[in-house]
Amino acid sequence: MQTVVIVIHLMIVAVLIGSVLLQKSEGGGLGMGGGAGFMSSRGTANLLSRTTAVLAAGFFATSLFLAWIAGGDRKPASILGNPPASQSQPAGGATPITPPTSGGVLDSLKKVDEQQGQPAPSGPQAPRSQ
Template sequence: MENVVLIIHLLLALGLIAVVLMQRSEGGGLGMGGGGGAVSGRAAATALGKLTWLLGAAFIVTSITLTVLVAQKSSGASVIDRLGVTPPAASDTTVPSGDLLLPPSADDNAPLVPLAD
């Protein structure tokens, strides 16, 4: 089911790109100029304009459908669980005393030895 919706989604995306590129340019940046379009109260509803709205609406519907399908498929499982990787076990290393955390001084030539607590 997911693959069918994905293929339809990709075909809608390609169709939407093609229809938008076939439309007549009204000149100017961001639809400014040309006398109509975004400036006028109601733009002329051409066949390509209607097809653009139809393909755009279908594209949004398939996007939401894919999101719902993937969310249902992955609910209740984390990415780590699906990979099958077990987290590393906690090691039994003890925290060294405060003296080992300090940098050696210039007159210390002897190696660091942990002090008994």
């Protein structure tokens, strides 16, 4: 159901964009303002404005329907009526995890460089060409 409404919505969007672009603007734009055509200038303007209005109403309706479908499976939640979630203690006892005291990522990388036999740079180095 939702897929069908999305496809209809996208078709309405594409036709709505086309009808807006075909309308005659002050600067000419993409409006086909030539005298040759199946309708007069006034008739074309009325047809395009009515078409745009109908498509805009369809766009609005499908947007509301899609929002209604998306919100249909939500369950109301209250922060006042719900008891707090019970927090269980770990099975191994209450031993807090302590952060490593050996430094950080930079110290770890420095140790890896020393293990690989490369001396750690003492400060900023100029780039070397290879």
